[in-house]
Amino acid sequence: MPAGSVQGELRRRYRRMRPGWQPAATLFREMARSAAPASGRVLDVGAGRKDYPLDDVPGLQLFGVDPDATAIAHHDTLSLRAAARGERLPFKDGAFDLICSAWVLEHVDAPRAFVREIARVLRPGGRFAFVTPNGRNPVTWVIRAIPNRLHPSIMRRVQHRDVRDTYPVRYRINTPRTVDRIMGEAGLVREQLVLNGDPTYLALGARSFRAWAALERVFDLPGLSGARVHLIGLYRRA
8 A cells, every 4th residue: 555545544543533633734724724815925935846725715826935946846836936945035025915834844944034034025914824843742853863864765655755855854943932932033923823643644554653643642631732743833923
């Protein structure tokens, strides 16, 4: 069975165990849609070649940037696309109503510069929606301990991910406290920050899934929910 099929089956099993549970990608898409204006300009930072979270929402101009020029060149749902880093966005001040970033923050070398640029190109009242792994979760401890050169083969096996879409991880803005601090320094105010569990994130099969699912039950205990594996956030420019 292909790796993507394994993860899909494990997620169906987890939904039976925890009715109402949704993976982080679904929660992120819903959050981004709830923050989208009726009309306006939306930027995806780290758009790559992946689906745009708002590509079927009418009335929006969709823009995307990614430092991987080859990846962004294949993203054909955008009004404008550019090869650029989040730390240096090629747009004027206050250009966007909403900025989205999916599984990007964990790769950022200079998080303060990155977030300052996000704040700069957002209009006053504009929002920044993101999803990223939580650095307080044991999964990220495992990933951090593995040399970056080995990540492509692991992600291909676990998540059926194209090796071209696997990049070095840094985890420099990946805890709730660090996110709040760096966002606040740039003038971004928290509206929502959801911590979401997912025992399929690094599960190789049924046995490892059971181990990660047992760990998720530990995070149900008082004071431990802050270690769930994903952060899904929405911050507003003051």
